[in-house]
Amino acid sequence: MNIRLLCILAFIFSSYAGAQQCTTSVLVNAFDARTKTTLHGLRASDFAASIGREATTVDSVRPVFRNRVLVLLDVSRYKNDSSRNALLQSTVDDLEESPAGMPVMFGAFAERAVFTANFSSDPESLAASVKLTVPRASSLGGKSNLTNALHQALKKFGQHRPGDTILLVSNGDGRLGRSLARDFARSGARLQLLMNAPDTSDGHSFSLFAAFAAADQINPNLIKLANSTGGVLMGFMNSEWYDAAASGYLLEVRESQSRKPQSWRLQVRNYDDEFGVESVLFYPLQLPACSVPLIASTRPHGES
Helix, strand or coil: CCHHHHHHHHHHHHHHHHHCEEEEEEEEEEEECCCCCECCCCCHHHEEEEECCEEECEEEEEECCCCCEEEEEECCCCCCHHHHHHHHHHHHHHHCCCCCCCCEEEEEECCCEEECCCCECCHHHHHHHHHHHHHHHHHCCCCCCHHHHHHHHHHHCCCCCCCCEEEEECCCCCCCCCHHHHHHHHHCCEEEEEECCCCCCCCCCCCCHHHHHHHHHCCHHHHHHHHHECCCEEEECCCCHHHHHHCCEEEEEEEECCCCCEECEEEECCHHHHHCCCEEEECECEECCCCHHHHHCCCCCCCC
16 A cells, blocks of 8 residues: 555545544533522433534433542541541541442541542441541641642542542632642543531531531632532532432533533523523533544444
8 A cells, every 4th residue: 555545545534533523421410590409300302502603412311320429528627636536427427328339439638638448339338448547637737738639539530430529528728729620621520519517616506507607708719610510519518418429410412523622501491481490500611622532432333
């Protein structure tokens, strides 16, 4: 085969490949703006998606189920061991309520971070691993290094899987690194937020009014980061934490074979007309770039 023929074949293949599309998995939270409740039963045909000015297709929709979740707990606000131990014990109790089959990892951080060894889908095994990790939390320092903790948490997932979620329990004290938004976009992981419960070691009881105060005190840049990944501030940490971590839909969205992340828009069709209220969607601001494996997977059957 001569060089000229090889060049022609290369041109044909590149033109063909450029016209192909890949499919990207995207996590989406859908709420009723009036009741703040999750929208259930949505199908692919209920969503309208566009990249730039061009409409694109949502091929399939399914509820998020048994996705990997890394629960990351900020202990920097709890300055004495008794407060930290009480918080960690409460977290252990909450993790024991996690659904069987959901792979969960636990981490705690202040200046430094510690994590359980692996993701575990058995609540009892997870709780045992967390109890082994708890004694190490007293030596994590007093200040918050949130950026470093989030970078470490992203690495714990290894190769990305659709649905990967970091459930961060923190008010966002400390500086957020500029690279975090880019690193979350590259990883495809979602950041969901829960707030630290107030420290009641001073003798003051916890009240519902504390929720409003805590929401005002949380770092707005942290909320912005979570929103960019498709996450949202869900309230205080409690035994229903897995509803925040596993809520929403996993959409399969077609996109062109771009090697760069692409801005896009998503809406629920006719929701306003049918129900008279507005839907609220939380989804990643950008579709991740098509990776080499995704591009290769778009070739016709039989090609190597």
